[in-house]
Amino acid sequence: MPTVRDLKAKAGDEPITMLTAYDAPTAAIVDEAGTDIILVGDSLGNTSLGYETTLPVTVDDMVRHTAAVSRVTDDALVVADMPFLSIGVDESDSVENAGRMLKEADAQAVKLECGPHTVELTEKLVQLGIPVMAHLGLTPQHVNQYGGYPRQGTDQEAAERILELAEAHEEAGAFSLVLEHVPANLAADVTQALEIPTIGIGAGPDCDGQVLVVDDVVGLSEWAPSFSKQFGNVRAEMESAVDDYVSAVESGEFPAEEHSHEEADLEDLY
Ligand code: KIV
Numbered sequence: 195m196p197t198v199r200d201l202k203a204k205a206g207d208e209p210i211t212m213l214t215a216y217d218a219p220t221a222a223i224v225d226e227a228g229t230d231i232i233l234v235g236d237s238l239g240n241t242s243l244g245y246e247t248t249l250p251v252t253v254d255d256m257v258r259h260t261a262a263v264s265r266v267t268d269d270a271l272v273v274a275d276m277p278f279l280s281i282g283v284d285e286s287d288s289v290e291n292a293g294r295m296l297k298e299a300d301a302q303a304v305k306l307e308c309g310p311h312t313v314e315l316t317e318k319l320v321q322l323g324i325p326v327m328a329h330l331g332l333t334p335q336h337v338n339q340y341g342g343y344p345r346q347g348t349d350q351e352a353a354e355r356i357l358e359l360a361e362a363h364e365e366a367g368a369f370s371l372v373l374e375h376v377p378a379n380l381a382a383d384v385t386q387a388l389e390i391p392t393i394g395i396g397a398g399p400d401c402d403g404q405v406l407v408v409d410d411v412v413g414l415s416e417w418a419p420s421f422s423k424q425f426g427n428v429r430a431e432m433e434s435a436v437d438d439y440v441s442a443v444e445s446g447e448f449p450a451e452e453h454s455h456e457e458a459d460l461e462d463l464y
Contacts, residue, residue: 198303198325198369199393201230210370210403212273212393215244220408221263225270231393232267233305233327233405234260236275236335247337251277253291260299273327274301278335282311285318289443290322291318305372307333320367328363330356331397332375343419345396347376353383360384360392361425372405373397375421378395396421 201210212231212400215221216238224232238259239245260274274295281288295301303325306312316326331346347353357380360371370391373381378398385392385401394401396419413427442448 198271201370210393211392212403212405213243213408214405215263215408216259218262222266224408225267229270230403231273231405232263232270233277234301235265235274235305235407236277237407238275239277239441241407241415248334249278249337253277253280253294256280257299258293259292260301264300264375272301272305273305274299275301275305276307281306281315282309283316287322288315289318289322292319293322296324303327303369305329307335308359308363309333310359310362313359313366316363316366316368326363326366326368327370327372327393328360328368329374330359330371330376331373333376343375345375345377347380353377353380356380356388357384360388364388364390367449375419 210231211229212233213224213229214237215224216234221232224275234256236248236251236256239248239251239253242259243251243255245251256274256277260272264272276288276292276295280291292304295304304319305327306316306329308316308328308330316328319326332340332343334343337343344358347356353376356373356376360373360459368390369381370393371384371388372393372395373384374394375396378400379391381392381397382400383392391402393403393405395405406422407415407418409415410422411425413424414429416429418424439448
């Protein structure tokens with residue numbers, strides 16, 4: 195199993211691969227494919243819990259789903275996302291919530307959607323033995339502030355703020371940085387400036403690694419962002435299998451003889 199140190203060492207080498215997973219069967223597939231990092235993202239809210247945003251996701255949700263992923267993951271580093279308001283309000287609550295991901299769910303690190311308020315917290319968590327993956331650029335927990343999910347770091351001042359925050363989180367001890375939906379040239383500059391690996395999503399080709407939401411990759415999502423790429427069509431496969439099942443039950447074709455058994459010794463009860 196790679197450690198956060200292995201991943202730090204990988205910066206600038208072969209690209210780091212990261213994908214989300216939220217349940218055991220998906221995690222097993224993602225792990226067996228040789229993915230370096232499995233992120234149990236709070237995108238769980240959209241992909242699996244039927245919410246419109248990530249805001250309603252709770253710490254208990256994250257613990258349950260991260261534990262399911264950790265149970266079947268042999269090789270990838272498992273990172274648990276910290277959901278909305280689970281960190282950054284009160285330091286001891288933040289530490290306790292992040293600690294639950296390692297103690298109860300067997301994650302090896304946590305990811306924080308970052309801002310100026312997470313620099314000290316990152317330092318504290320790292321001192322306590324909780325490795326931190328920072329996340330800058332588009333941070334979906336700010337959806338109500340943004341009024342949607344717009345590209346970030348598009349003017350000089352915003353780009354400089356992202357670079358400053360990236361450096362501050364590296365200094366505070368973060369072992370890697372996710373950069374979401376920012377210009378590729380900004381992501382390239384941040385990657386140059388940092389020693390820790392950057393992992394991009396909608397951030398161009400020059401990050402040290404890439405991450406996507408697994409439902410988008412396999413083609414299960416009803417909608418995916420423009421920076422994502424669909425590599426399969428699981429939704430069409432599922433729709434066709436479920437349609438076939440419904441038709442087979444309705445027509446009496448299923449269950450057939452090979453799906454049933456009779457017990458010769460049972461007397462008729464009715
Ligand atoms: O929640 C999530 O899945 C994420 C990734 C998209 C980086 O934060």
